[in-house]
Amino acid sequence: MKKRYTLIIVLFLVVFLIIIYGPVKNVFLIISNPFLNFFEKASVLIISKPADFFRTIKNVNNLASENQGLQRKINDLEAEKAGLKEKEKENEILKRQLNFVENTKGMNLLGANVIGRSPNNFSHYLIINRGEKDGLKIGQAVISEGLLLGKISEVNFNTSKVFLVTNPTGAVPALTQDSRAAGLIKGEIGYGLVLEDLPKDILIFEGENIITSGLGGEYPKGLLIGKLEKVISSTADVFQRASIKSLVDYGKLEIVFIITS
Amino acid sequence: MNTFKTILFAYLIALVSVTILPKFPIYNALPNLILVISLYLIFQNEIREGVIWGVAGGIFLNFLGFKMLSNTIITVAVILLTIFLVRKFFETSNVYIFLAFCFIGTIICSIFLQPSVNILVIAGYLLSSLYSALVGFLIYLIYRKKYSQRLNIIPME
Missing domain, CATH: 1.20.5 (Single alpha-helices involved in coiled-coils or other helix-helix interfaces)
Known part of the structure; x- marks a missing residue:
């Protein structure tokens, strides 16, 4: 019995050494990349389509x-x-x-395929098929259809991890586009978004666009995040709080763009 | 099942956990597939396979994006705790005990991975745990015929 537990502890220590050895992780991801691609594509082809079909049947009452x-x-x-x-x-x-020359807002974009997602509803991230070899760096903003998704939080040789704005542990400096109230976008469980720390003296409106304020230099200014859905703070609160409707369906993301400069 | 096969299957399930599984959320909650399968193996007296599965699956999930070691540590801890508890307190077992362990094990993992006192997060813990128990029940149903006569846990020596 004791031998078995000793074996487990030794195994555990070996595992620890393997995990802290970064290159091993890189090799693992290089090997796994084609499998991740395959599973992701298979899931879109085989699973998502019938799932959409059944969802449509389920929602038939609402269709009219x-x-x-x-x-x-x-x-x-x-x-x-x-x-x-x-x-x-x-x-x-x-x-x-x-004599105006249009150049897509002066941003250099790099396209990437989504090859993995967080396997639970607590750590909101995506895995994309671009990495160090494509020149990606930690902190670069990631968008989809012009909407801010998050930033690169981990770069491996040929894959990267995208930390989504919906992640409850992160915050994005944001601005209401019409009323110009500055606050912080925070994630909530289940891909929800909340705009916090809004000054109380500014009147904010439902349906307003929420954009990045560019404060802190982490995200470029003016990227659309979502729309203001509802003011959820009470009159007793020091700051205003509002729920934000994200315009991105995180479960269906297939292609994203990284702002490289 | 030999060790190589166990690790290979754990690798496949880890890949499924980050690609296919997130397409099937129930109110945004997802089950802990690696843990459920580990517990199932333990409840089939396949203690060695269960532990290898948990360790390998935890490492693969760590490699695929989780914070360093977090998943491995908590999965192994829950598995060892389960082995200890079932040997100490249960001479025989049934599917309800297995499902209860799936539920509680997932709650422990969730709290460790995302500690919070927010009511919505706690609701998320519970939903994920219920989903894990549901997946556990499905696994039980699939393998019931093959394993039903073996669903007895070895009492503590």
């Missing part, structure tokens, strides 16, 4: 009302589109006049 809502939205968007078209033309003329 959702359809009506979407029709209304389409009408609104059509009207908005017409207005924007006019503005686009106006903008084109102005750009030509100012």
Whole structure:
């Protein structure tokens, strides 16, 4: 009996030495990369599609009302589109006049595939198929469809770990786009987001865009994070608090972009 | 099952845990697959395989992104605690005891990996634990015929 426990302890120590040996981890990830890719692709092809199908069946009752809502939205968007078209033309003329050169906001982006995710709902991260060999560095911001996802928290030879903004242990300096109230975005369990420490004297509005404020230099200024959903602080609170609706479906992310400069 | 096979399967399950499993959340909660399978093996008297599975699976999950050693330490701790408890207090066992260990084991792992007193986080612990117990029950159902006669735990010597 004692021998068995000694064996376990020895095994445990060996394991400890292996884990702290960084290159071993790198080799492991290099070997695992094709398997991770394969499993991720297989899960999208085989699992996500039927899951979407069953989800649709489950939501069939809501489809009629959702359809009506979407029709209304389409009408609104059509009207908005017409207005924007006019503005686009106006903008084109102005750009030509100012000899303006458009360069995608001056950002250099590097595309990456998502090959893994956190296996629990406590540590929110993604694993992507870009690493040291692609020039990635810790702290670089990661976006998808123009929305901030998080930052690179770990770089291995050919994979990296993306620390999501929804991670409860992180905070992102943010700004309400219209009312210009500055606060901190914090993650919540289950991919929720909360905007905290907002000054009480500034009136904030539901539906406002929440963008990065650029404070601290960790994230570039002006990246969209989500929309203000609801003010959740009480009148007795010193600061305002609001829940944020993230516009990203973290479970379905397949391609992300890293802002390299 | 020999050691190599056990480690290979643990590797596959670790890959599944970070790729396929996150596509099946229940209210954003996910089960602790490595722990559940380790506990199942222990409850089938496959103590050695259970421990190897837990150690290997924990290391693989650490390599795939968890904080250094966190997963290995807590998985091994829960497994050793389970072996001790079942040998000391249970002469025979049934599926309910196994599921209870899956539930409590997942709670312990969750608290260790993300300590918090936030009510939503605690709700997350409970949901993950229930999900783990559900997965444990599914594993039990799949292997019931093969293993039902062996679902007895060796009493403490």
